[in-house]
Amino acid sequence: MTAGIVRPSLRRSLHRSLRGVSLAFLLAAVAAAAGCPKPSSAPTATGEGGAPAPLAGAKPIRIAMIAKSSTNPVFLSARRGAETAAKDLSGRTGVPIEIMWLTPPQEDGQIQAQRVAQAVNEGANAILISCSDAGKVTGAINDAVARGVPVMTFDSDAAQSKRFSYYGVDDRQLGEDVMEELAKLLGGKGRVAILAGNQNAPNLRRRVEGVKAEAAKHHGIQIIGTFYHAETPQDAAAEVIRVNNAYPDIKGWAMVGGWALFTKTLLTDLDPKKVKLVAVDALPTELPYVEKGLAPVLLAQSSYLWGNVGVTKIIDKIFYKKDVPEIVSMDPVRVTSESLGTWSRQLRQWGFADVPEEYLKLK
Amino acid sequence: MTVTDSRMTPAEAPRARRLSPVVRNLLRSQQFGLVGVITVLLIALSVLAGSHIDQATGATVNNFLNSHTLIQTATDASFVAIMAVGATIVIISGGIDLSVGAVYALAGVAMGLTLRVAAPGGGAGAVVLALVVCVAVGVAAGALNGVMVVGLRVHPFIITLGTMWILRGIAFVASKAESISLPESLTRFAKSPLGLGAALYPVPMLWMLVVSVLGAVYLQKTVMGRHVFALGGNAEASRFSGLRLGRIQIGVYVLAGLTAGLAAFLGSGFYGSVSCGDATGYELYVIASAVVGGARLSGGRGSAINAMLGAVLIVLIRQSIRTLHLDQNYEWIIIGCAIVIAVVLDQASARFAARRLAQGEESS
Numbered sequence: 001m002t003a004g005i006v007r008p009s010l011r012r013s014l015h016r017s018l019r020g021v022s023l024a025f026l027l028a029a030v031a032a033a034a035g036c037p038k039p040s041s042a043p044t045a046t047g048e049g050g051a052p053a054p055l056a057g058a059k060p061i062r063i064a065m066i067a068k069s070s071t072n073p074v075f076l077s078a079r080r081g082a083e084t085a086a087k088d089l090s091g092r093t094g095v096p097i098e099i100m101w102l103t104p105p106q107e108d109g110q111i112q113a114q115r116v117a118q119a120v121n122e123g124a125n126a127i128l129i130s131c132s133d134a135g136k137v138t139g140a141i142n143d144a145v146a147r148g149v150p151v152m153t154f155d156s157d158a159a160q161s162k163r164f165s166y167y168g169v170d171d172r173q174l175g176e177d178v179m180e181e182l183a184k185l186l187g188g189k190g191r192v193a194i195l196a197g198n199q200n201a202p203n204l205r206r207r208v209e210g211v212k213a214e215a216a217k218h219h220g221i222q223i224i225g226t227f228y229h230a231e232t233p234q235d236a237a238a239e240v241i242r243v244n245n246a247y248p249d250i251k252g253w254a255m256v257g258g259w260a261l262f263t264k265t266l267l268t269d270l271d272p273k274k275v276k277l278v279a280v281d282a283l284p285t286e287l288p289y290v291e292k293g294l295a296p297v298l299l300a301q302s303s304y305l306w307g308n309v310g311v312t313k314i315i316d317k318i319f320y321k322k323d324v325p326e327i328v329s330m331d332p333v334r335v336t337s338e339s340l341g342t343w344s345r346q347l348r349q350w351g352f353a354d355v356p357e358e359y360l361k362l363k
Numbered sequence: 364m365t366v367t368d369s370r371m372t373p374a375e376a377p378r379a380r381r382l383s384p385v386v387r388n389l390l391r392s393q394q395f396g397l398v399g400v401i402t403v404l405l406i407a408l409s410v411l412a413g414s415h416i417d418q419a420t421g422a423t424v425n426n427f428l429n430s431h432t433l434i435q436t437a438t439d440a441s442f443v444a445i446m447a448v449g450a451t452i453v454i455i456s457g458g459i460d461l462s463v464g465a466v467y468a469l470a471g472v473a474m475g476l477t478l479r480v481a482a483p484g485g486g487a488g489a490v491v492l493a494l495v496v497c498v499a500v501g502v503a504a505g506a507l508n509g510v511m512v513v514g515l516r517v518h519p520f521i522i523t524l525g526t527m528w529i530l531r532g533i534a535f536v537a538s539k540a541e542s543i544s545l546p547e548s549l550t551r552f553a554k555s556p557l558g559l560g561a562a563l564y565p566v567p568m569l570w571m572l573v574v575s576v577l578g579a580v581y582l583q584k585t586v587m588g589r590h591v592f593a594l595g596g597n598a599e600a601s602r603f604s605g606l607r608l609g610r611i612q613i614g615v616y617v618l619a620g621l622t623a624g625l626a627a628f629l630g631s632g633f634y635g636s637v638s639c640g641d642a643t644g645y646e647l648y649v650i651a652s653a654v655v656g657g658a659r660l661s662g663g664r665g666s667a668i669n670a671m672l673g674a675v676l677i678v679l680i681r682q683s684i685r686t687l688h689l690d691q692n693y694e695w696i697i698i699g700c701a702i703v704i705a706v707v708l709d710q711a712s713a714r715f716a717a718r719r720l721a722q723g724e725e726s727s
Binding site: 102106 | 438535543554635
């Protein structure tokens with residue numbers, strides 16, 4: 001009812017209600033402040049591994065890290081790599097290096113642009129970002145650079161921005177490699193589907209272009225379609241199952257990201273004798289697909305190194321004043337049943353606790 | 364003139380007489396509680412935020428209480444707040460609009476594609492054209508929602524759930540899932556510093572204030588606004604009073620589409636590109652802002668200014684999690700708890716008020 005026809009007692013009650021609502025918010029905010037743990041992302045090094053501890057009172061270097069999504073395991077490993085590099089470099093430089101983890105929970109270029117501005121406002125000394133939508137963050141990156149904060153991109157670039165360097169794979173080449181491996185597995189013939197993740201991500205689009213370009217070189221390969229999905233393991237696996245049911249004669253999947261293999265469902269839903277997968281990424285949860293022969297080849301991006309090398313290059317730039325190349329290339333690692341043991345041990349060394357023990361024992 | 368409320372308790376009356384009318388009106392205003400909480404949060408964040416050395420000037424700057432962060436926070440809230448004003452009008456009428464995020468995306472994509480063809484070089488004409496396209500698409504989408512709700516007599520939740528997917532799908536097909544860059548002139552407009560200095564962009568904030576005030580005037584000072592309250596308060600009584608309910612319903616969805624189109628114009632211009640995935644999930648933030656602002660989902664109650672304050676409060680809570688360097692994984696939990704607590708308290712209070720009203724009528 002309109003304010004004019006509400007009785008005074010009811011109106012008073014409504015006002016009390018609004019104040020109650022406000023109080024609830026205040027309580028929630030206070031609860032947040034009191035109850036939420038501080039993030040464990042400020043590894044002001046303590047001199048582990050024989051490295052000297054940072055100088056007491058030295059002004060810390062704060063690096064804001066903005067990956068695409070904090071629910072994607074590859075970015076969590078990138079964070080681990082960044083934090084390890086920060087710890088090591090704190091010891092070496094004598095200056096505390098902190099990682100500000102500002103990754104949004106879901107992919108959203110607009111939120112990333114807001115986080116870039118926030119990082120600058122809160123005094124970050126540099127920013128390391130993987131762009132969900134290059135167009136959305138380019139303006140924010142340029143603003144940050146204009147305000148004296150250098151920006152480096154990793155995994156997914158914003159090539160038109162004023163970032164000083166990009167670290168990652170050549171996405172088009174990676175797409176070509178995926179298709180080349182799949183074509184070899186299929187003997188150069190068969191119907192193939194492409195699993196492509198978020199349709200707005202520029203790096204994934206380039207990988208898909210690479211897959212198609214390589215497929216065109218194999219006359220026996222027929223691409224039935226490119227399938228996009230929300231970048232969660234369940235959505236990806238569900239999309240694969242849906243497409244497989246619709247096209248029972250699919251012989252292979254070219255996956256430009258490993259989302260679907262973060263679930264175990266395809267191990268039972270797909271028959272390795274009928275279908276072969278080649279996917280980008282090779283995190284611990286994906287390794288059983290190699291062992292079972294469903295994905296005989298995985299092309300791993302060393303996601304740990306996104307953070308580790310990214311932080312190292314930033315420190316080279318802002319602390320040691322070294323020149324950093326505009327493009328720092330990452331070569332994908334080919335993971336097969338032969339290299340499963342080596343790769344598993346590498347993952348464990350990078351801090352992945354969930355690597356299956358039996359793989360660690362392999363040669 | 365000092366007026367004492369006849370329903371005050373004997374203990375309250377002398378206390379109320381001591382307060383000046385201005386203070387009393389202030390305390391009784393709908394916005395008092397929200398503004399109070401926002402003020403307390405602002406003060407708490409300013410005290411607890413810490414400081415840093417500015418890279419450019421070398422000066423010590425509070426991590427929260429600085430012009431960049433404050434305007435950035437208002438900017439972050441502005442796109443949701445503008446949509447929340449329209450969504451609040453729908454909610455007051457007893458409806459719901461889940462499609463505002465999709466309308467935002469479609470308006471943005473339509474604008475990007477139109478500018479690519481008609482004004483690739485930019486200029487002032489591109490800004491005007493962009494505004495016209497966004498508003499036109501927003502109004503058309505809103506009208507579609509309204510006509511379907513009235514014509515098909517299906518609950519608006521279902522209709523707008525359907526159009527949410529349809530409109531985003533159209534944006535997807537039309538854009539071919541590309542991210543479309545916008546002319547520089549549009550970004551210059553949305554990021555105009557208006558003399559405040561480099562990297563200070565108050566334009567979205569000013570639009571948010573203007574849209575909120577216009578929404579408040581529409582709801583409180585116009586006959587059409589009163590009709591919206593009447594429809595949401597009691598649709599049957601409104602029908603018997605001779606109100607043309609279908610026309611009012613279509614009108615509120617048009618206004619929701621209009622505000623989504625305006626938000627798309629500003630947001631897309633500000634960030635410099637558009638894609639079909641823009642504003643995904645924002646409808647929930649928009650509805651949350653309206654509810655936190657006191658809008659009742661069953662209709663009949665709500666305020667444009669409060670919806671704006673609700674959006675600001677939600678953004679401020681998100682900002683506080685980062686400013687205080689708390690684990691941001693708790694963001695959804697905190698916002699979810701705050702909304703549930705707010706609505707539960709609100710409903711409990713409404714039930715309490717209804718009981719008191721009934722008791723008062725019995726005793727009189």
